[in-house]
Amino acid sequence: MKLIISGVDGHFGGYVATHIEKLVKKENLILTAPFEEGLTLYKEKGYDCRVANFNHPETLKEAFKGGDALLLISAPFVGIKRRNAHKNAVDAAIEAGVSKIVYTSLVNAQDEDNPSIEKIDHAYTENYISNKDVNFVFLRNSQYAEAMITSYFASEATGYKMKSCQGDGHMSYISRRDCAKAAMYALAREDLYYATLNINGPESMTLQDFVDAGNNSTGLSVEIDNVTEEETYAAFDAMGVPRTTDGEFQQDSKAPYSSDGMVTFARAIRLEKMSTHTNVFEWLTGDKPRSVSYMFDHQEEYQVGQRHSTDD
Secondary structure (H helix, E strand, O other): OOEEEOOOOOHHHHHHHHHHHHOOOHHHEEEEEOOHHHHHHHHHOOOEEEEOOOOOHHHHHHHHOOOOEEEEOOOOOOOHHHHHHHHHHHHHHHHOOOOEEEEEEEOOOOOOOOOOOHHHHHHHHHHHHHOOOOEEEEEEEOOEHHHHHHHHHHHHHHOOEEEEOOOOOOEOOEOHHHHHHHHHHHHHOOOOOOEEEEEOOOOOEOHHHHHHHHHHHHOOOOEEEEOOHHHHHHHHHHOOOOOOOOOOOOOOOOOOOOHHHHHHHHHHHHOOOOOOOOOHHHHHHOOOOOOHHHHHHOHHHOOOOOOOOOOO
């Protein structure tokens, strides 16, 4: 079985590409990125590399040709642009003969009462794929712990106070690396199909639990400043964070996401719409997911990093 990994120029796809060889042979991999420069490292190592830009469907069928299973990593922008990009990728993959699509979705994506704007695109993509003649695995990932760890340390600029509107809602924070690891295993397993899997961290936590873990590890005294959604938007505005992914993102931003996405995500957490907690990660990979405390103890390795946008 030949496996296609999309977005190998990004954090997620790059992790899969550099770790999956313990499960499959190099000659059974096709690595794609939206631009040639994102493939340079892999070309030098002799991988089968191809340009696949989801916004340009004319590039996709040839890029996916010869592949049996596709890891479709959700695009980093939000709204109709992302839905169209995902549709382009799905259509081209099926036309190219791909028989299985592994898609990185979001916890509780199909709940109509989930207010997160992020989940709209994920629900659309799940529905689009499930109505096609193709095997699928939907990985409904919890929130990346790296994003919150970065926010934790960014609170230095505000007197070690983290503004939040997510209240006492629960989230099973998980490392982005563990989400990528789960995707790697789901892609490589030939016996896994027509599955929807929740990929969660080892603990169901409130934000206070998360901050306490950080304080215990770092010795800092970060506090949560519980504010309204309007005040949260204002705080992001002051940081130069755009309201939507159509806005301009600052280089090396501590919040490489749109504030609409983050605030409505926080609302969903506050309403306990993101509180799903399972042990599926361990069942799928055979390993336990990294804990928040472990990630704080190794903080230099668990930052959110730069935004990798492919919306051109």
